[in-house]
Amino acid sequence: MSRPLRVAIVGAGPAGIYAADALLKSDVAAEPGVSIDLFERMPAPFGLIRYGVAPDHPRIKGIITALHQVLDKPQIRLFGNVDYPSDIGLDDLRAFYDAVIFSTGATADRALPVPGIELDGSYGAADFVSWYDGHPDVPRTWPLEAEKVAVLGVGNVALDVARILAKTADELLPTEIPPNVYDGLKANRAREIHVFGRRGPAQAKFSPMELRELDHSPTIEVVVDPEDIDYDEGSIATRRSSKQADMVAKTLENWAIRDTGDRPHKLFLHFFESPAEVLGEDGRVTGLRTERTALDGSGNVTGTGAFKDWDVTAVYRAVGYLSDQLPKLPWDLDSGTVPDAGGRVVQENGEHLPSTYVTGWIRRGPVGLIGHTKGDANETVANLLDDFAQGRLLTPASPGPEAVDAFLADRGVRFTTWDGWYRLDAAEKALGEPQGRERVKIVEREGMLRASGAPEPREP
Template sequence: MPEQPTDTDTATATNQPLRIAVIGAGPAGIYASDILTKSTDPAAAGVTVDIFDRLPTPYGLIRYGVAPDHPRIKQIIVALHRVMENPRIQFFGNVSVGTDIKLDELRQYYDAVIVATGAERDRDLPIPGIDLERSHGAADFVAFYDSHPDRPQTWDLSGAKEVAVIGVGNVGLDVARILARTGDELLYTEIPDHVHAVLANSAVTDIHMFARRGPAQAKFTPVELRELDHSPNVQVVVDPQGMEFDEASEQAITSAKALRMVVDVLSEWALRDADPNVGRRIHIHFLENPVEVLGADGAVVGLRTERMELDGNGGVVGTGTHTDWPIQAIYRAVGYRSEPISDLPFDERTLVVPNEAGRVITSSGEPLPGVYATGWIKRGPVGLIGHTKSDAAETVGHLLSDAPTLPRAPHRSRDDVIAMLASKGLQVTDFAGWDRLDEHERGLGAADQHPRERRKVTNRAEMTDIARRGSGA
């Protein structure tokens, strides 16, 4: 095991500026870095931050989790770019902490580590038949249409006319909307040719969204919901049987303006009939709980749901009445989950790094000195960008309050880090490399037959090569 910093190191180095490593270059990690470098706390004076990401590019789920037809949300990258230009913040891409470099090894170069690796895998849905062919996780489909370089770049939409989306959060809405849109409708976005080809050859005509609870418990936002109905090729129809409200529902609607807006839109859609002349339809079914995926010859042929009823307290109970829906493919959008990092505590029940307000704790409940967490790896995949900022502020606040007692790393310069990574033979990318790749993708988009802001490069090796050109690497 690498040599650990000692109490003597702490005593002799506390007057030196903090060196912080952040694992994960998504919004959570970048916001934490920004807060650290802008803090007026005396402990943050002169702090420098190095951000590591296993991808050769920064921005995490903003680049690889936001639907391509959401350019407004992707504009968050403009603000994140300004943060990354800070000379006290360095980006090390194409470095997987836990694999390429172990956590204990990293601690030899940094006084504290903030883990901000987020959540990008699908949570399990433990019902019979969920593993049948043509049963997919929403995160896998998102990774496909966002062209994640480490995920499969093939998909088949040619064999299913009616598909199910299980879950009615914003991810479920994204999946339903992309499934319903034609390939040509997305030619203005950054999608590459292979994604366009899959959408252009889609056989899907009807998408059925299922929620086990009622409309007053829906988790999506009004803007996301309205966007379902923006395409002239798509009609949204809400099953009126699920539009039920109890006392708890009415209280929730009264106390939340956004929820009232959601319910108003759903109520309007529940009054209209499906138009057979519209090419594709999205059907929303509330109070229908998926209990089994039906199969034949190893593939999905249907979905069985149980009718639920409101219990008056914001929950639901089963009625014992079942319906079989003729479905040929299923997309489960029941939430994302984080993945463990080697040598870092991980709670397999809650699927987060165990922590107390950002301080990582061991299995015995003791703080792990100098190790912190922020973002979805800290609190689970809930909340919007605003929550991420306040969450990062909490974690950074505790790190700075701990600063006087943190063991100080023996190696304290970026040159030491660069030399260590080079000794491992890693093809590291930096932030100037991201700007090169960004310029290249924008050039591809401008030169396309259908000009758009950018066209993504999807191959990791090609991305890395472009990013490292002219860097002297």
């Protein structure tokens, strides 16, 4: 091949950027070279690092520094504000690239099939996260009238939701939250937050550090019922085999034996309570009914038939993210993922879809941490390069980089670039500087496009 290998990556979050990094570190990057275009439906890159991590977690957002170094490489171009498939489809991509990697992640809420979950006052955690993270495609306001709130789930997203609801707006003001989020949280009436887990402390999916951070706020009193500290043989085996699970259990044990203090906001962590029904009246949430569970010896639980009603008027489900189905690709409805073999997309007939790959949560589902995402990317890219070496990739009709710019311009797509991100980054930092804050996030899509210097498109 006398030209660089051309690869399109759809999704500029960590999974997509790690795939680009793996390509750049491969032997192919030296000869014949590699040329990578990342397509992102948001005007800014970084995916859930920008729009899925709570604003009071700057340490996690520090991952952006490493991602920045990858996107700074001259072999990479960013096309932001470009939607798959409405702005560019699979057939279009195949006309410009030797291979296409989908890394679109997961941003929607997984369903929780319990009666009453559809009532007003019942929310998906992902929607709330999008609001407080300033996602441009969600409403600018959020209803925060409930004084007592339930959060269903015992993962880090549940902790983020509970913590944001329990903190004061002024505690969060030093972060990058935009003015509309500060104003909304200023009016928040929540004073009791109840987090519910179906199983026990050993099965909680919290990371130890995020759990301990709950107790750092001067306004949040974390409360654990001593009766919820229970282990069976399976739970003990989990603690022995997982340092993380053991650290979480020890933290919960320490909280269970201490006296309750006088901090104004109470955050209760409940275990062995399985959501059975969201109670309502006149179409609105008036409570939550749970069934008490008991360990069965294996670390799993069974229902006891004992039910309890909790006095709450808002319910947030944090039971997992779900990916959007991608047109022109096969789909596994149960897992919400694209079927694959080592990152190669697999069709219903068992054959690989030529030149088409997946990585990240769209491949394996919304589980795992950054290390898993890197491993995914490395495996996918290794198989892509093997297909390249074996001559199995399709040959694009128009592999020149300028053909993509012309295509988007002809479509009237107003796209942002990597240089545009630098301009947006500077604009957000300038907004924060008078207040002594690192940045204030720009929320509106049009505002992001203007700050990025995206030119007005000509009529298609």
